[in-house]
Each structure stands twice: as structure tokens, then as C-alpha cells.
Amino acid sequence: MALVYLLINGLQIGSIYALVALGYSMVYGIVKLINFAHGDIIMVGAYCTWYLMSRFSFPAPAAVAAAIVFCAALGVLIEKIAYKPLRNSGRLSLLVTAIGVSLLLQNVSQLIFSPNPRMFANIFTGTVTIGDRQFSSATVVTIAISLIIMVGLTLLVKYTKIGKAMRTVSEDNETAQLMGINVNNTISFTFALGSGLAAVGAVFYCCSYSQIQPTMGSMLGLKAFVAAVLGGIGSLPGAMVGGLCIGVAESLTKGYISSKLTDAVVFGILIVVLLIKPSGILGLHRNEKV
Amino acid sequence: MAGLLKKTPFRYALNAVTAGGLYVIIMALINDNVLNRYQALMLIPIGFNIILAVSLNLSAGFLGQLPLGHAGFMSIGGYSAALLSMSLSMPANVELPLAIVFGGLVAAAFGILIGLPALRLRGDYLAILTLGFGEIIRVVILNLEFTGGANCLRGIGKQTTVTWVYIFVLITLFVITTLIKSRHGRAVLAIREDEIAAEASGIPTTYYKVMAFSVSAGFAGVAGGLYAHYLSILDPSTFGFMRSAEILVIVVLGGLGSIFGSVISATVLTILPELLRDFNDYRMVIYSLMLVMVMIFKPSGLCGRYEFSLGDTLDGFFTSIRRQLGKGGPTDAADS
Amino acid sequence: MPPILDVSNLGINFSGLQALDDFNIQVSRREIVGLIGPNGAGKTTVFNLLTNVYSPTMGGVKLKGRNTLGKATHKVTQYGIARTFQNIRLFKSLSVMDNVKIALHNNMSYTLLEACLRLPSYWKQEAFATKTCMELLSVFDMEGMADSPAGSLPYGAQRRLEIVRALATNPKVLLLDEPAAGMNPSETADLMRTIHDVRDKFDVAIILIEHDMSLVMGICERILVLSYGLIIAQGTPEEIRNNPLVIEAYLGQQGSE
Numbered sequence: 001m002a003l004v005y006l007l008i009n010g011l012q013i014g015s016i017y018a019l020v021a022l023g024y025s026m027v028y029g030i031v032k033l034i035n036f037a038h039g040d041i042i043m044v045g046a047y048c049t050w051y052l053m054s055r056f057s058f059p060a061p062a063a064v065a066a067a068i069v070f071c072a073a074l075g076v077l078i079e080k081i082a083y084k085p086l087r088n089s090g091r092l093s094l095l096v097t098a099i100g101v102s103l104l105l106q107n108v109s110q111l112i113f114s115p116n117p118r119m120f121a122n123i124f125t126g127t128v129t130i131g132d133r134q135f136s137s138a139t140v141v142t143i144a145i146s147l148i149i150m151v152g153l154t155l156l157v158k159y160t161k162i163g164k165a166m167r168t169v170s171e172d173n174e175t176a177q178l179m180g181i182n183v184n185n186t187i188s189f190t191f192a193l194g195s196g197l198a199a200v201g202a203v204f205y206c207c208s209y210s211q212i213q214p215t216m217g218s219m220l221g222l223k224a225f226v227a228a229v230l231g232g233i234g235s236l237p238g239a240m241v242g243g244l245c246i247g248v249a250e251s252l253t254k255g256y257i258s259s260k261l262t263d264a265v266v267f268g269i270l271i272v273v274l275l276i277k278p279s280g281i282l283g284l285h286r287n288e289k290v
Numbered sequence: 291m292a293g294l295l296k297k298t299p300f301r302y303a304l305n306a307v308t309a310g311g312l313y314v315i316i317m318a319l320i321n322d323n324v325l326n327r328y329q330a331l332m333l334i335p336i337g338f339n340i341i342l343a344v345s346l347n348l349s350a351g352f353l354g355q356l357p358l359g360h361a362g363f364m365s366i367g368g369y370s371a372a373l374l375s376m377s378l379s380m381p382a383n384v385e386l387p388l389a390i391v392f393g394g395l396v397a398a399a400f401g402i403l404i405g406l407p408a409l410r411l412r413g414d415y416l417a418i419l420t421l422g423f424g425e426i427i428r429v430v431i432l433n434l435e436f437t438g439g440a441n442c443l444r445g446i447g448k449q450t451t452v453t454w455v456y457i458f459v460l461i462t463l464f465v466i467t468t469l470i471k472s473r474h475g476r477a478v479l480a481i482r483e484d485e486i487a488a489e490a491s492g493i494p495t496t497y498y499k500v501m502a503f504s505v506s507a508g509f510a511g512v513a514g515g516l517y518a519h520y521l522s523i524l525d526p527s528t529f530g531f532m533r534s535a536e537i538l539v540i541v542v543l544g545g546l547g548s549i550f551g552s553v554i555s556a557t558v559l560t561i562l563p564e565l566l567r568d569f570n571d572y573r574m575v576i577y578s579l580m581l582v583m584v585m586i587f588k589p590s591g592l593c594g595r596y597e598f599s600l601g602d603t604l605d606g607f608f609t610s611i612r613r614q615l616g617k618g619g620p621t622d623a624a625d626s
Numbered sequence: 627m628p629p630i631l632d633v634s635n636l637g638i639n640f641s642g643l644q645a646l647d648d649f650n651i652q653v654s655r656r657e658i659v660g661l662i663g664p665n666g667a668g669k670t671t672v673f674n675l676l677t678n679v680y681s682p683t684m685g686g687v688k689l690k691g692r693n694t695l696g697k698a699t700h701k702v703t704q705y706g707i708a709r710t711f712q713n714i715r716l717f718k719s720l721s722v723m724d725n726v727k728i729a730l731h732n733n734m735s736y737t738l739l740e741a742c743l744r745l746p747s748y749w750k751q752e753a754f755a756t757k758t759c760m761e762l763l764s765v766f767d768m769e770g771m772a773d774s775p776a777g778s779l780p781y782g783a784q785r786r787l788e789i790v791r792a793l794a795t796n797p798k799v800l801l802l803d804e805p806a807a808g809m810n811p812s813e814t815a816d817l818m819r820t821i822h823d824v825r826d827k828f829d830v831a832i833i834l835i836e837h838d839m840s841l842v843m844g845i846c847e848r849i850l851v852l853s854y855g856l857i858i859a860q861g862t863p864e865e866i867r868n869n870p871l872v873i874e875a876y877l878g879q880q881g882s883e
Contacts (some may be wrong), residue, residue, distance in 0.1 A: 013570075032414075034414060034417070036535075061318070081586075082582055082585075082586065085392075085586050086585065086586065086589055089589035089590070090589065091356075091414070092350070092356060092542060092546060093542065093585050093589035093590070094583070095356070095589075096538065096539055096542040096543075096585055097581075097582055097585040097586070099538070099539060099581075100539070100578050100579075100582040100585060101578075101582060102580035102581060103577070103578035103581070104575065104578035104579055106574075107574040107575045107577075107578055108575055110574075111571055111572070111575060126561060215412075218532070221554060222421075222425075222531065226418075226422070229415075229418050230482075233414075235459065240489045258433075260429075260432070260433055261429065261433065263429050264296075264426050264429035264430060267421075267422035267423075267425045267429075268422075268426060268427045270418070270419075270422045271407075271419060271422050271423065271426075273501070274415060274418065274422075275407050275410075275419075275420050278411050278415050464742075465742050468741060468742045468743075468744060469738065469741065469742060472736075472738075472741030472742075473727070473730075473734045473736070473741070473752075473755075474730050474738050474741055475741075476720075476724055476727055476728050476731070476732055477728065478719065479720055479724070479728075480717050480720075482729045483716075483717035483718060483719060483720060484715045484716070484717060484718075486679060486699075486711075486715060487711065487715035487716070487717065488701075488717075488728065489679075489698075489699040489700050490677060490679075490699055490700075490703055490708070490711075490715075490792075491703065491728050491731070491791060491792075491794075491795060492699075492700050492703040492704050492729060492731055492732050492795045493700055493727040493728065493731055494698070494700045495700065501738070529709075542815075581767065595719075604631055
């Protein structure tokens with residue numbers, strides 16, 4: 001395949017990783033938790049869209065909107081029930097809870113939808129011609145909308161009141177509270193935002209892979225997480241850069257080396273980056289005060 | 291009796307006798323068909339899960355680092371042991387321990403190799419790095435010729451017996467407990483408590499981190515070897531992140547830093563899914579729900595950092611009996 | 627007699643900020659030196675550089691003629707520079723005894739194999755360590771607390787335990803970072819006596835950072851004053867008390883209103 005197509009494909013899958021990585025990064029920044037259940041939120045978003053469209057013949061935009069709202073609500077609910085009680089009891093217990101929630105989501109959806117994969121009809125059919133090359137519209141829409149969302153998110157975090165609150169809480173939870181910021185609401189908002197983005201990522205993912213499965217979230221989630229670390233966890237531009245890098249690297253590996261080795265390449269990149277610059281491409285290094 | 295219970299040699303003897311006695315009871319239960327064939331076979335997974343959990347506890351609970359690639363070391367040990375035993379033709383009872391010790395050593399060597407770069411990082415970064423290594427090990431095994439790749443490694447001798455599992459569980463428990471209660475173990479605990487203070491107290495922290503990590507990896511390899519010779523087939527896809535997560539779950543539920551907790555938790559969590567077999571569809575849902583519940587209501591795990599000691603328990607028991615008997619009498623003070 | 631600790635031209639630059647510059651000090655055997663200065667003057671940084679918690683960007687440190695600069699912290703400790711921390715860093719959930727035994731780590735030599743097989747060398751060295759540990763604790767009247775978790779001790783006892791732990795590494799130079807912080811006057815007076823005792827019993831030189839002037843003036847034979855990373859004065863307590871530069875550093879420019 002031509003290099004241009006490989007790169008464009010990489011950007012497409014990379015924007016999906018970026019959308020999901022943003023959720024990881026925001027949540028990590030604010031509660032210092034690797035939210036393993038985040039990958040499964042993607043799966044929930046995918047099933048939600050598929051279910052509404054195939055059973056209730058919702059029009060695609062309505063189904064997607066409903067899935068976003070549902071995932072956002074689910075994200076907030078999970079935080080309130082499972083993570084909030086553990087905020088002060090060590091990161092390991094929090095991490096294990098996240099793994100537990102992830103298992104729970106996977107198994108509940110296996111119970112409801114059966115473990116078998118389902119077909120997901122592409123929402124964005126047709127092709128787009130740019131210059132003298134043709135691209136599938138799913139590719140173009142994925143990249144375009146992801147870009148818009150990322151710009152919007154950056155503006156939101158930088159300029160709005162809630163965005164400032166998010167940055168303050170991730171800097172120092174207790175001081176934020178003393179400054180009169182409602183920490184609980186800020187955390188809820190972050191989870192809602194991250195989970196909503198995961199739902200958007202889910203829809204794009206389904207459009208390019210046309211298949212959904214209760215366990216689809218784990219690997220996708222892990223790779224998005226790698227993207228977040230690669231870019232510098234806690235940093236929003238970092239998550240985007242990381243996502244795109246991982247997507248392109250994966251696509252090039254598939255094109256030039258072997259599709260079997262994509263996972264190894266992704267994790268290999270992660271290891272090299274962590275060893276050279278543990279704080280990631282755009283992350284800040286913090287020294288421990290003695 | 292009470293005086294005797296405080297003497298170290300007597301305690302060692304007591305533990306040895308108890309371990310032997312427990313073995314006799316288990317074998318009697320199997321031979322008299324109190325445990326059916328299926329239940330007897332369950333003892334083996336319980337055994338290697340105990341080894342996996344206790345070894346992970348060394349790095350997660352005692353060293354205080356969070357490795358997420360334990361299954362990777364298990365697979366290295368499993369494949370090395372299996373490949374060795376398949377190339378040998380010796381009696382099973384010679385071949386198996388050889389293969390398993392070999393698997394453990396190879397895994398420990400990989401532990402050093404991966405630990406050296408990984409342990410320079412702290413906290414979550416270490417977790418992520420080990421996760422990455424775990425996944426790479428899996429993908430590499432999947433793509434190698436001599437490991438059978440995606441077609442699985444087949445035809446490994448079914449040599450793992452309850453007796454061998456029992457022996458290796460005892461060795462693991464003995465080595466890790468004695469390690470913790472030595473200057474090396476104290477160095478490991480010091481790193482968990484405060485790395486900078488440990489370094490300032492003259493502890494070469496990097497050395498001890500890598501040591502604990504590699505011992506932990508080595509025993510995971512031992513468990514892998516037992517696993518390989520129990521199933522007689524190795525499938526790379528079973529050593530993914532979820533497997534590592536499963537082991538971590540056992541450790542955290544039992545209590546980080548409690549060997550006793552890991553043993554109990556490994557036993558319960560191996561049997562539980564089998565007991566729930568009647569609710570097959572709901573089995574994993576109940577399991578994951580319980581996990582979340584325990585974490586919410588008892589985040590330090592079921593046993594916290596409690597360690598069971600037969601000597602202490604009996605000592606406490608006899609002391610309280612003596613108190614009961616000696617109530618109102620002057621014997622209590624004279625006796626102690 | 628040559629100085630036991632010879633620090634020359636020590637300095638560090640934190641990404642543009644010169645936190646310490648041209649720091650020189652010679653400490654003789656059994657000397658008690660005070661290091662004072664306003665908050666943020668770089669006092670703790672000196673300790674962090676001497677023990678290589680931070681790596682100095684320049685300078686040299688010699689302990690009994692042996693270069694320790696740039697050596698790993700645990701090596702520096704083994705060579706004979708031990709320290710306490712400003713914001714107490716004990717191994718909180720371990721017993722007092724274990725806290726001290728950890729610092730005795732390098733006094734023991736049995737290997738991992740000997741430990742796991744519980745060979746005689748293990749028993750002998752552990753018994754000896756326990757004895758040493760109790761002796762050290764008894765110097766500070768703490769032998770009764772040997773089995774309590776370090777984190778459960780009262781504040782003053784935690785500070786003393788940090789000193790015991792540092793002494794267990796058998797240092798030649800002891801660095802005390804604000805040992806009297808949070809103590810009341812009578813506890814501080816006790817601490818002064820203890821520091822004198824420690825110097826005499828363990829034959830160590832002591833550098834101490836302290837804000838409590840009664841303590842510093844009471845026990846230090848020599849005082850260095852740091853301000854904005856530079857030594858602005860040094861001398862006997864009497865000289866320091868009357869030095870106008872020091873008064874200015876602490877109280878700011880006089881007569882500017």
C-alpha cells in the first residue's frame with residue numbers, strides 16, 4: 001500500500017487512540033488512577049450504539065448521542081460507587097478496584113449480549129476524493145471530528161471555569177478544596193467528559209472494524225493507555241500526540257513489517273520512551289522533595 | 291509447653307511436623323476417595339496459584355512496587371521447563387524437578403534483565419513498563435518457531451502431581467518467609483517504607499529491588515513450570531494482561547504484605563469459580579462484583595499485613611487456657 | 627591534624643537557580659558545627675549534596691581524605707556520613723528494632739543463601755545485631771520501645787530514633803537536620819545534652835541545621851550562616867551574634883522605612 005494511505009490509516013486509528021487516551025490522561029491527572037475500566041466504557045459505548053440502531057432502529061446521530069450520554073453517566077456512576085470510597089486508601093486498592101470494575105463490565109455485557117461478536121454497520125459510507133486520491137469517508141470523518149474535539153477540549157480546559165477547576169484539582173486536591181473548588185463535582189465532570197469521549201472513540205472504532213465484542217475494550221484500552229503514557233500522562237496535548245504516534249507506528253508496522261508484531265512494536269515504543277524520558281514526550285518531570 | 295513454644299528450634303520442628311501431617315491428610319483424602327478425582331485435580335491449580343500469589347506479594351507487598359507482568363514470567367518459566375523436559379528422557383520424578391528449577395532460573399534471569407531498567411522508574415511507571423514487557427513476551431512467544439507459536443506448545447508430559455506441587459509450595463513459602471526475616475528482607479521492607487531513608491541508611495536500594503523482583507519472577511517461573519506439566523499444553527494467549535491482573539487480584543484481596551493472606555486468598559479464589567459453576571452464566575459477574583465489594587469495604591485486603599504463626603497461635607491458646615484455669619490461684623505468676 | 631570532612635567549592639544549579647554556590651567547610655574530629663540561615667537559604671541542600679541525594683554541579687567532598695562526591699547515597703553512608711531528615715523519614719510501619727537493624731545492614735555479612743537455609747552465621751550475626759541495637763537504644767532510653775512500630779512513637783522519640791538509626795551506620799560525620807523542630811524548651815534542653823553525649827560516646831563530628839538559636843548558640847563550637855545559597859558569615863557563636871550581615875539576613879534591611 002502507498003505510504004500516504006498507511007499514514008492516513010495510522011492517523012485514523014491514531015485519532016481513536018487519542019480520544020480514548022484523553023480520558024485516561026484526564027482521569028489520571030485528577031485522581032492518579034490508571035482507570036482500567038476506561039477501555040470497557042468504549043465497549044459499552046459501542047454496544048449501546050449498536051443496540052439502539054439495530055433493535056429500535058434509532059437514526060445514527062441519535063444513537064450516538066444517546067451512547068455518549070449513557071457512557072458519561074456510567075463513568076460518573078462508577079466513580080461515585082467504586083472509586084470515591086477508596087480515594088484515601090492507597091493506589092493499589094484503587095487499581096485493583098478498577099480491574100474489578102473492568103471485569104464486571106465485560107462479564108455483564110457477555111451476559112446480556114452473549115460473548116459472540118456482532119456485526120456493526122458502518123455509519124459513514126461512501127468515499128471522499130481529495131486531490132487525486134480517494135479516501136473512505138469514515139477515515140475523513142474520524143480524523144476531522146477528532147481534531148475538532150481535541151481543539152475544543154483544549155479550549156475548554158484552558159479557558160472555562162470548570163477547565164480551570166480541573167487543572168487546579170489535578171495540581172493539588174487539598175489546596176483546590178481550600179480555594180473553594182467543589183472537588184467532587186470536578187472529578188465527576190472529568191469522568192463524564194472522559195467517558196463521553198470514549199463513546200465517540202467507540203463509534204469511530206466500530207466504523208473501521210465493523211465488529212463488536214464484549215472483550216474489545218481491553219486491548220484498545222491498553223493501547224490508548226500506552227498512548228497517554230507516551231505523550232506524557234496528565235497532559236492533554238500529550239495524549240493527542242501519543243495517540244497519533246501509536247496509530248501511525250501501528251499502521252507502518254502492519255504495512256512494512258508484519259501485522260502480527262504490531263502489539264510488540266507498540267509496547268516496545270512504550271518501553272524505549274519510558275527508559276529515555278519517563279515523563280513522556282510532553283510530560284513534566286517532578287522531583288521529589290527531600 | 292509455653293516455654294518450649296518460644297524456642298526457635300522447637301517452632302521449626304512444629305512447623306515441619308504440621309506440614310508433613312497436612313500432606314498425609316491430603317493424600318489420605320485422595321486415596322480414600324473422600325475427594326473425587328476432579329477435586330483432587332483442583333489441588334494442583336490451588337498450589338500454583340499460591341506460588342504465583344506469594345511470589346507476586348514479594349514485589350507488590352513487601353518491596354512495594356507494582357508489577358503488572360507476572361504472567362510473562364510465568365510463561366517464560368513454563369515454556370523453558372516444558373522445552374527442557376520434552377528434550378530429556380528421564381524418569382518423571384527426576385525430569386520434572388529439573389525442568390521446574392530450570393524454568394525458575396530462566397524466569398529469574400529475565401527478572402534481572404527486565405528489572406534493571408524497569409526498577410529505575412517509580413510507582414505507576416514501573417507498573418506500565420512491566421505491563422509492556424509482559425505483553426511483548428507474549429507476542430514474541432506467539433511468533434517464535436520453537437514455542438509452537440499460535441498453535442500452542444503441545445505434548446508436554448503430564449508429570450505434575452499433587453506431591454510435587456506440595457513440595458514446591460512448601461519451598462516457596464519457606465524461602466520467602468525466611469528471606470523476609472533476614473537482613474535482605476529488612477532491606478526490601480525499608481525500600482517499601484521510604485526509599486530515600488533506606489538509601490541513607492546504607493542500603494543499596496537498586497540491588498535489593500532487582501533481587502526481590504528477580505526472586506519474585508523466579509518463583510512465577512516455577513509456577514509456570516508446574517502449570518505446563520499439569521495442562522500438557524501451553525497457549526500463549528493465556529498469559530496476557532488479564533492473567534497478571536488475576537494474580538494481582540489474589541494478592542490484594544489476601545492483603546499486600548501478608549503471605550498467609552495470599553495463601554488463603556489463592557485457595558479461595560481458585561475454588562470459588564468452581565463452586566459457582568452451577569451459576570455458570572453469572573459466575574464471572576459474581577466474582578468481579580465480590581472483588582469490587584471487598585475493595586470498597588476492606589481496602590487493605592482480607593488479612594491486612596497479618597502473618598499466621600503456628601507457634602504464636604498455640605502459645606496464645608495455652609496462655610489463655612492457663613489464665614482460665616489459674617483464675618483466683620497464685621499459680622499464674624509462678625508459672626511464667 | 628587534617629580535617630575529617632573537607633568540602634570545597636560545593637554548588638548546585640536547579641535549572642537556572644543557583645541554590646548553593648561556593649560552599650566551603652572543613653570539619654575537624656569531634657567538632658560540632660551549626661548551619662543556620664533564613665528559610666530557603668540552602669541549608670538542607672547542603673546535606674542533600676553531601677549525601678548525594680542531589681548530585682552537585684560542582685565542588686569536591688573528601689571524608690578522611692577519601693573522595694565521596696558523586697558516590698551513590700548508600701556508599702556515602704558506608705564511608706561514614708550519616709544523616710537525619712527535616713521531615714522525619716522513619717520506616718513507619720516497622721518496629722523500632724527493625725528501623726535500627728536496617729541501618730546495621732552492612733555490619734552483617736551473611737548471604738541470601740545462608741539466610742534462607744538459616745545457617746549458624748545467620749543466627750550469630752542476627753543475635754549480635756539485636757545486642758548492638760539494644761545498646762544503641764539504651765543510650766537514648768528507648769530500649770523499652772524496641773517492639774513498637776516506629777510510626778506510633780511520640781514525636782520527640784521519633785526524632786531520637788532517627789538519630790539512633792543514623793548512628794547505627796557507624797558514621798564519622800553526623801548531619802542533623804533540624805533535630806529540635808517541634809520540641810518544647812525542656813525537650814530541646816534534653817536534646818542538647820544528648821547531642822553532646824553522642825559526640826563524646828560515638829566520637830563523631832556533627833553538623834546541625836537548626837532554627838532554635840538557644841540550641842545552636844548553646845552547643846555549636848562554630849557556626850556558618852547561609853543566605854540565598856552563599857555563606858555570608860562564619861565564626862564562634864559570639865561573633866555570629868554580633869555580625870551585622872547576619873542580623874540583616876534574618877531581619878531584612880534596617881532603617882529602610
